[in-house]
Amino acid sequence: MARIDVERLTKTFQSIKGETVEAIRDVSVAVGDNEFVSIVGPSGCGKSTLLYIIAGFVAPTAGAVLVDGKPVRGPGPDRGIVFQEYALFPWRTVQDNIKYGLEEKGVPSDEMERIVRRYVRLMGLEGFQHKYPKELSGGMKQRVALARTLAYEPDVLLMDEPFGALDAQTRELQQDELLAIWREKKTTVLFVTHSVEEAVYLSEKVVVMTARPGRIKSIVDVDLDRSRHREDVVTSAVFERLRNRVWLDVREEVLKHHALSTDQFGRDRSD
Amino acid sequence: MIGQTRIAAAASALAPIAALLAGWEILTRTGLVSTQVLPRFSSVGVAAVDLAVSGTLGQHLVVSLYRALGGLALSLVAGVLLGFAMATSRPAERFFDPLVSLLYPLPKTALVPLTMVWLGVTDKAAILVIFLAGLLPIVVNTYHGVRSVDRVLIWSARSLGTSERRLLRRVVIPASLPYIWNGLRIALPISFIVVISVELVASKVGIGNLINGYGSLGVYDYMFATILLFVAVAFVADRVTVGLGRRLLRWHAETEAS
Numbered sequence: 128m129a130r131i132d133v134e135r136l137t138k139t140f141q142s143i144k145g146e147t148v149e150a151i152r153d154v155s156v157a158v159g160d161n162e163f164v165s166i167v168g169p170s171g172c173g174k175s176t177l178l179y180i181i182a183g184f185v186a187p188t189a190g191a192v193l194v195d196g197k198p199v200r201g202p203g204p205d206r207g208i209v210f211q212e213y214a215l216f217p218w219r220t221v222q223d224n225i226k227y228g229l230e231e232k233g234v235p236s237d238e239m240e241r242i243v244r245r246y247v248r249l250m251g252l253e254g255f256q257h258k259y260p261k262e263l264s265g266g267m268k269q270r271v272a273l274a275r276t277l278a279y280e281p282d283v284l285l286m287d288e289p290f291g292a293l294d295a296q297t298r299e300l301q302q303d304e305l306l307a308i309w310r311e312k313k314t315t316v317l318f319v320t321h322s323v324e325e326a327v328y329l330s331e332k333v334v335v336m337t338a339r340p341g342r343i344k345s346i347v348d349v350d351l352d353r354s355r356h357r358e359d360v361v362t363s364a365v366f367e368r369l370r371n372r373v374w375l376d377v378r379e380e381v382l383k384h385h386a387l388s389t390d391q392f393g394r395d396r397s398d
Numbered sequence: 399m400i401g402q403t404r405i406a407a408a409a410s411a412l413a414p415i416a417a418l419l420a421g422w423e424i425l426t427r428t429g430l431v432s433t434q435v436l437p438r439f440s441s442v443g444v445a446a447v448d449l450a451v452s453g454t455l456g457q458h459l460v461v462s463l464y465r466a467l468g469g470l471a472l473s474l475v476a477g478v479l480l481g482f483a484m485a486t487s488r489p490a491e492r493f494f495d496p497l498v499s500l501l502y503p504l505p506k507t508a509l510v511p512l513t514m515v516w517l518g519v520t521d522k523a524a525i526l527v528i529f530l531a532g533l534l535p536i537v538v539n540t541y542h543g544v545r546s547v548d549r550v551l552i553w554s555a556r557s558l559g560t561s562e563r564r565l566l567r568r569v570v571i572p573a574s575l576p577y578i579w580n581g582l583r584i585a586l587p588i589s590f591i592v593v594i595s596v597e598l599v600a601s602k603v604g605i606g607n608l609i610n611g612y613g614s615l616g617v618y619d620y621m622f623a624t625i626l627l628f629v630a631v632a633f634v635a636d637r638v639t640v641g642l643g644r645r646l647l648r649w650h651a652e653t654e655a656s
Contacts, residue, residue, distance in 0.1 A: 184553050202556035214550035218572045218649045231559035259649040279558055 129157035130283060130315045131181060136190035138176055149340035150176045154190070156334055156343065158283075163309055163316045165326035167373065168336030168344075169381040174319045177341065178287050181317065182208050194283065204228065207281030211288040213268040215260040221271050222247065222256040228279030246274040249308070266297040270304075277308065284309075286318045290325070302329060303357060310353075323374045327351075328361065333369075335376040338384035345376050437619035446623035454608070455627055462605040462628075465521055466593040469528025473585055477533050478578055481540025486566075498537060506531035507595045514600050524596045524604075531592045532585035536578070543577025544570055576650045579643045586639055590632045 133156040139149045151173035158164045166174045179185040181192050183202040192199040194206060215224050222243050229239045247256055250270040260268055269289055276284065289305075290298045306329060309316055320326050326333045327349055335344040349369055351360055360366055419439050425431045426438040433441075449455040483490040484498075506527055517523035547570055555569045556562075597606025605628050612621035 179553075182553070182557060184556070202553065204557065204559040206557060208554065208557045210550045210554070212548075212550055214548065214554040216551065216554075216569070216572070218575070218647075220649075227555070228558035261649065275554075275558070281557075 130160045130162070130195060131156070131158040131317065132193040132196075133157070133177070133181065134191045134193065136177065136180060136187050136192065138173065138180060138185070139188045151336075152340040152342050154336075154341065154343055156346075158315055158317055158332075161313045161315055162332065163318065163330045164332045164334060165318045165320055165330040166334045166336060167320060167323055167326045167377055168341060169338050169377065169384050170321060171339050171384070172336045172380070173339060173341030174336055175287055177336075178208075178285050178317065178319050182206055182285050204232070204279055205281055206283045206285055207276035207279060209269070209272050209276050209284070209286045209289045211291040213260070213265075213272045215268055215271055215275070217260050220257050220259055221252055221263070224260070224271055225274045225278050227275060232279065242278050246278050250274045250304075264297075265293050266301060269293065269301060273305070273308075277312065277314075281314070283315045283317065286316065288320055289318075291320070298325075299357070305329065306353070323370060323377055324361075327366065327370045327373055328357075333373050335373060335380070338380045344380060347373055347376075437622055441619040442622040442626065445619040446627055449620065449623055449627065455624070458603055458605050458608045459628075459631065461521075461603045462593050462597065463631075465524040465596075465604065466528060466589040468521075469525040469593070470532050470582075470585055470589040472525065472529040473532030473536050473589075474582060476529070477536025477581065477585075478540050480533075481537045481578075481581075482544055482566075482570075484537070485541045485544035486570075498534065501530070502534055507592060510596055510600050519600050519602060523600060524593060527596050528589045528592045532589050535584040535588065536581040539577045539581030539584070540574065543574030546577070547573045576643075576647050579647060583636070583639050583643065586635060587632060590628075590635070594628070 133154060136151060136154045137149070138151050139147055142148050154177060156164070156166075166177065168174050176185060180187050181194075181199065183192075183199045183206070199206075216227065219227065225243050225246050226239055229242060234242070243256075247253060250273065252267070252270060252274065255263065255267065260271070263271065269292075273289070290301050293301060302325060305316075316330075318326070318329060328351075331349055333347045333349060335347065336342065337344045347369060351363070351365060351369075353360070355363075422436070423439040426433055426436055437445075480494060484494050485491070509527055509530065510523075513523040513526050517526065551569055551573060552565060555565060560568050593604070594606040594609070597604035598610050601607045605624060609621055609624050612618070612624060
């Protein structure tokens with residue numbers, strides 16, 4: 128049985144102008160236990176919407192999401208989420224942010240301290256425990272956000288372009304940290320990104336979505352030797368081939384979307 | 399270094415005030431402006447010392463502060479409750495929004511004759527007017543604070559195990575505290591302004607009454623001294639509010655500046 132089963136999900140909503148917009152149509156995906164799956168697609172293809180439905184923040188118009196066979200009816204601690212905008216509680220210090228989910232769970236305080244210490248160490252946040260989010264860099268904030276979610280030990284990790292706001296160097300470091308954590312903790316990850324490179328580098332399976340309304344265009348299995356270093360992986364022929372494959376699929380959709388939103392003179396019709 | 403820049407900053411803020419006071423003294427001492435119209439600053443200073451030492455100021459200040467801060471406390475409690483209600487419940491918003499919009503342009507001091515009829519020349523009448531004047535900034539700021547809570551914060555809390563019912567206490571209240579504090583900071587000087595306005599017309603004690611009394615007797619140095627001392631008290635109250643906010647809301651980005 129798959130950990131997450133997305134069954135024929137459709138989501139339509141009313142735009143401000145009163146038009147009915149179909150964000151995703153008839154999407155079915157299965158994510159296996161301990162699997163790392165990425166979703167890529169052109170912007171506006173509904174990949175974040177899909178993630179929010181799985182998280183239980185948004186109700187689907189049709190279809191269902193099953194986690195461990197049970198239908199999702201709202202947000203729950205079995206599915207941890209990490210956002211691009213970090214979403215740390217600004218009134219809580221680093222350690223109190225990490226504690227949040229543990230407090231909700233009712234973990235005894237000495238146990239809580241122990242878990243917080245472990246994640247502070249794991250994420251390289253030593254010396255920053257008592258800082259507030261506004262005093263941290265973007266990369267640091269995202270590490271706190273990840274620690275806050277992991278400390279709760281969710282069965283599934285949902286990530287919505289978590290490294291999208293980071294500079295290229297920080298982003299690569301964070302990717303490798305995430306891979307290390309995923310390998311160590313053996314959690315199931317569903318990762319939304321618009322970076323083909325990132326999707327192929329991180330995941331075992333890449334799901335490509337079409338332009339709006341988002342449907343599944345292709346599912347690409349990524350078989351990379353992850354015991355090797357980053358530079359060896361990204362320069363390998365296998366990586367190159369997979370990246371090109373996914374890139375072409377995404378590009379086709381981007382062009383389609385572009386053609387839809389421009390007239391015959393190439394002018395932008397999207398607004 | 400830091401000490402030096404702070405001294406320089408304080409000096410540059412004090413310089414215009416010192417220039418104004420010096421100009422005042424020169425104009426009145428040289429007779430360009432008659433002391434019948436404007437007392438000398440030096441005699442205002444002497445009067446201020448006398449007012450402070452004799453206890454006259456304290457006696458009236460206690461009354462004015464009681465009214466101003468009493469009214470403010472009521473506006474804080476009612477304003478926060480109303481702001482939260484309007485921001486979280488559609489029926490509450492629909493009901494209170496027209497009332498708030500109607501109350502907004504009304505000069506609250508225009509109600510003084512009415513409150514005098516209702517409650518007489520009492521503390522209660524003054525507090526009622528101050529309460530109404532301070533209510534709106536707190537309602538409006540609280541409302542915006544609650545409305546601008548980022549949905550990803552709500553979502554994060556929900557997925558970290560916070561129930562719908564506990565969201566208010568765990569997320570919405572802490573997230574909107576800086577806005578509420580800002581409303582309080584706007585309402586504080588309003589309560590000081592309104593208390594004086596009310597006391598000028600409808601009171602037998604208080605700073606406003608003292609100013610009015612000295613004015614009608616033509617004791618202008620004491621009148622000016624009373625005004626200046628009250629300005630000083632209001633200034634200190636504002637700085638204390640800002641300082642307290644900065645300490646309590648240390649986590650908030652905007653409290654860093656100003």
